[in-house]
């Protein structure tokens with residue numbers, strides 16, 4: 001089994017942690033993992049992505065255009081940006097909530113999330129849109145969008161991992177006082 | 191992570207001393223050493239790369255194994271001791287870890303440490319993956335001791351920050367390297383005569399290393415697919431680009447490949463074997479056309495007819511990072527196969543997202559205070575390297591120059607000597623203050639310059655992920671020590687006007703800047719407030735939609751990413767707000783309340 005997964009969003013949304021959770025869960029199942037992610041300046045509110053590949057005989061963690069089995073979009077605009085990487089039969093999980101760049105608030109050049117989501121719907125046959133506002137309200141924390149999306153990705157089968165694999169990864173990587181909240185987010189279904 | 195693998199490799203080699211200065215993408219090496227070290231390893235963040243290199247040299251003189259870490263920009267700072275160390279030589283193994291940054295993703299230059307290796311005559315190992323980096327660091331210590339020279343290990347960003355499953359040794363299997371101690375000997379004192387004698391030895395040694403490396407499994411050729419052997423084409427690659435080539439080969443057919451893991455000294459014999467019988471070779475590498483130049487040189491030297499293609503011939507991009515798709519397309523073109531074309535698609539226009547200061551970042555308040563205080567005056571704001579470089583973004587627009595660490599002080603002084611009527615400011619962070627601002631302050635005081643030094647003290651090295659430094663009073667060995675006071679240092683140098691103020695108190699901050707800026711000579715404002723990325727604020731601010739008149743002043747003036755505008759009113763995203771209250775202080779109708787910053 002080889003899998004190529006892209007996580008994308010805006011710096012500060014928790015893509016790096018989500019990618020590490022997937023890696024950790026896969027490695028615990030003795031699946032070789034390669035990954036690469038944005039670290040540094042761009043983490044401050046810029047576009048960020050993680051490329052993650054699992055399976056045997058891989059050389060590069062970077063994913064080629066049209067090769068990703070799954071894209072987890074933490075933000076509709078960023079999901080559109082990464083769309084060229086999605087394989088023809090690939091799946092996409094995307095959060096409905098846009099994050100406006102500061103420049104948009106300054107010059108009224110904001111964009112509409114609906115426009116991005118419509119575009120994705122017209123191009124991606126296996127698309128799951130997660131209503132971020134409802135989900136965050138239901139789990140009662142504004143900070144765990146990453147775990148909510150990760151849970152949705154796991155349930156759609158594209159990760160090739162089981163729910164308990166991710167839970168164990170949370171136990172390994174996240175301080176104990178946040179476990180309950182993170183489990184709630186992972187298990188959230190609308 | 192590649193950097194963690196390098197750290198564990200160094201620990202497995204029994205490293206005795208590790209030092210360095212933070213810099214993306216090198217930082218996690220030293221942090222991992224600090225976390226995983228045993229009691230035989232000393233670790234520190236040194237004040238800058240030059241000092242770190244000198245410590246590492248001293249350790250190697252004493253027969254210890256030393257690792258010094260930095261990014262490529264840091265090597266410029268450390269180059270003075272390193273150039274000389276190569277002539278002096280080492281006793282204990284000395285590995286110089288320099289992380290290069292093709293792109294560049296978070297650096298000022300796309301300089302290539304392979305070229306620096308050839309210039310400084312220091313052997314260099316160039317890993318393609320985290321796994322290779324793990325074994326190479328151990329090999330580098332062996333080489334360093336065997337040949338008495340520092341050895342470079344040069345990962346690039348994708349190797350340093352890539353994750354991979356790597357099997358590593360358990361602590362019980364780590365080598366133990368006893369330290370012999372310093373032995374007095376004239377070999378440690380550099381003199382022209384000694385340099386002359388050692389220079390000859392270095393050249394002989396590096397010539398010999400070319401043969402050693404030609405026979406080493408680090409460098410290798412991958413055979414071509416018999417079906418393609420009629421093509422008489424090959425690819426030479428090194429570093430992370432090698433992985434792109436191997437992925438592309440799977441798709442396009444297996445060409446003969448030369449993997450160069452020791453660009454300096456170059457494995458000449460192996461390259462000659464690889465080139466024989468080939469008509470054309472494409473060089474796939476990042477930064478300088480290093481392998482390409484070597485192969486062109488070898489073809490000339492041996493009278494080979496092989497055409498060498500790459501960056502210099504326009505077959506590969508001259509700057510920036512390589513990519514899987516870019517390398518696949520270049521290889522397909524090289525093999526005269528159809529180049530995969532991109533289908534034209536018309537996505538809706540996407541937002542541009544320049545990186546910005548975090549919500550509630552005290553630097554935003556500091557810049558805004560200076561901006562307000564100096565409104566309408568003729569000024570120059572010289573910036574520096576760190577999170578606060580982001581003060582250049584609109585609407586703050588408070589960085590007129592940014593060159594390299596500490597440079598703003600020199601620039602501000604020169605501008606003041608030429609234009610007396612201009613108010614000159616130099617901004618530095620607290621970590622940068624200790625790393626590279628002190629000679630600039632002494633220079634200004636001595637040479638009678640007039641400018642305002644603004645120290646943005648958030649008590650950490652924020653850009654690279656919060657490392658301690660002399661002003662924080664914590665060391666990487668876990669000790670709590672006396673803080674080095676920025677105020678006392680400045681007063682000691684002779685700066686008499688030094689004021690410290692909380693930038694989140696906007697009115698007071700503006701008043702302080704006004705007062706200080708009008709004093710003669712060298713003077714300083716220290717803005718002290720902790721980095722918001724370290725602690726969550728106790729309370730977030732909120733806009734009362736009943737009071738907000740929709741004037742947008744809060745958004746227009748400070749550009750906090752937590753603020754946006756919806757349905758004619760300002761709104762604050764509670765997930766991002768760090769409660770700094772700056773927006774509340776400038777709202778003309780008091781519509782914002784409730785924020786509380788971390789103390």
Ligand code: SF4
Pocket residue numbers: 549550551731750751752753762766767768769770771772773774785
């Ligand atoms: S208080 Fe205002 S300026 Fe400060 S972080 Fe919150 S929204 Fe941004």
Ligand code: SF4
Pocket residue numbers: 733737738739740741742743744745759760776777778779780781782
């Ligand atoms: S400055 Fe005050 S009144 Fe003006 S938009 Fe912001 S919150 Fe509303």
